[in-house]
Amino acid sequence: MINEFIKAFSLIFLAEMGDKTQLLALAFATQYRLISVLTGIGIGAFLNHSLAIALGIYISSFIDGVIIQMIAGAAFVGFSIWTLRVEDEDDEDSGKTKGFGPVLTVAVAFFIGELGDKTQLTAVALAIDSSVPVLTLAGTVSGMLATGLLGIIVGRYIGGRIPELTVKIFASVIFMGLGLVKLYNSVPVRYLTTTNIVLFLLIVSVALAMSTYSIVRMKRQGMESALKARFRELQEYYVLMNSKIDSVCLGTGACVNCKGPDCPVDCIKSLVRCRLRLGTDMELDYLSQDFETSGKSFDKEKVIDCIRLTEEAMEIERNSDETRELETVMALLRELLD
Structure with a gap:
C-alpha cells in the first residue's frame, strides 16, 4: 500500500x-x-x-x-x-x-x-x-x-x-x-x-x-518567467536597501540620544535583513510603535533616495501581496522626514 x-x-x-x-x-x-x-x-x-x-x-x-x-x-x-x-x-x-x-x-x-x-x-x-x-x-x-x-x-x-x-x-x-x-x-x-x-x-x-x-x-x-523576474527585482531592492540604510543614520555624534531598536532606521534595518533571511519569525508590527524623531539627525538626501527606491519596488509589486512589507518600509522612511 x-x-x-x-x-x-x-x-x-x-x-x-x-x-x-x-x-x-x-x-x-x-x-x-x-x-x-x-x-x-x-x-x-x-x-x-x-x-x-x-x-x-x-x-x-x-x-x-x-x-x-x-x-x-x-x-x-x-x-x-x-x-x-x-x-x-x-x-x-x-x-x-x-x-x-x-x-x-x-x-x-x-x-x-x-x-x-x-x-x-x-x-x-x-x-x-x-x-x-x-x-x-x-x-x-x-x-x-x-x-x-x-x-x-x-x-x-x-x-x-x-x-x-x-x-x-x-x-x-x-x-x-x-x-x-x-x-x-x-x-x-x-x-x-x-x-x-x-x-x-x-x-x-x-x-x-x-x-x-x-x-x-x-x-x-x-x-525568465514574470513571477521569477519580480522576485529577483524585489530581492535586488532589499540587497540595495541593506547597503544604503546604514548611511542614513549620521551616528551617535550627530544624534545625542540614540534610540537603538526604537529608531525607525534600526527598524528598517531589521525588516530588510529579516527579508533577506527567509523564514524568520519577524512580525510587521513596527507601525504600532511611537517613534520619537524630533531633534534627531538623518541624512535627508539618503532618506529621499531610499524612498525613491522603495517607490520603484512598490510599482513593480503593485497589486501583489508583497506590498505590505514595502508599505511598512515606506512609512518608516517617511517618519525620518517628519
Whole structure:
C-alpha cells in the first residue's frame, strides 16, 4: 500500500518542479513566516486534491478498468506535454489574493491557482488507478508541501540559477514514460498497428516540439518567467536597501540620544535583513510603535533616495501581496522626514 503514497508523492513532486507553485511559495515566503506558508500550502492542496480524488473515485466506479488505464495513460502523456508549457504572467498571477491572514491567504491562493492545473488532473488520474485513495491523497499533498519547501530553500540560496529547463524536461520524460507504458499495457492489441503507433507518435512529437520550442527560445533569449523576474527585482531592492540604510543614520555624534531598536532606521534595518533571511519569525508590527524623531539627525538626501527606491519596488509589486512589507518600509522612511 505504501507504493500508492510513494507514487503519488513522486509524480506530484516532479509535476511541480520549476512550476508556478514553487515560485508562488517563494513569493509568499518573502512576506510570511515559513510555517504559515507551508500550513497554507497544505490546506490549499488538501482541499484541491480532495476534490480531485473524489472525482477520480467516482469515475472509476462506473468505467471499465481497461478504459481507466487507457485514460490514465493518455492523461500522463498530456501532462508530459503540459509540463513543458511556458506559463505567462496571467497564469502566475492567478493565485493572488488579498485581505486574508497569512495562512488563509496562502491556502486560498494555492486552492484557486491549482484548479484545473495539471497537478489537480494528475491527482484525478492517480485516484482512478488507486486502490487506497487516502494514501494517494496523502502522497499528493505531501508532494505539494515538499516541492513548495524545496522551492523556497533553493530560491533562497541560488535564486535565478534554478535550472528550470532541465527540471521541466526531466519531469516531462517521467510523465511520458509512465503514460506510454500504461497505454502499451492497456490498449487492445488490435489497435496497436504500425499505422496507429506512427500516427500517435507523430502527434505527440509535434506537440512536444511546440511546447519545447517556446521554453528553449525563452532560455536562449535569457528570458525568465514574470513571477521569477519580480522576485529577483524585489530581492535586488532589499540587497540595495541593506547597503544604503546604514548611511542614513549620521551616528551617535550627530544624534545625542540614540534610540537603538526604537529608531525607525534600526527598524528598517531589521525588516530588510529579516527579508533577506527567509523564514524568520519577524512580525510587521513596527507601525504600532511611537517613534520619537524630533531633534534627531538623518541624512535627508539618503532618506529621499531610499524612498525613491522603495517607490520603484512598490510599482513593480503593485497589486501583489508583497506590498505590505514595502508599505511598512515606506512609512518608516517617511517618519525620518517628519
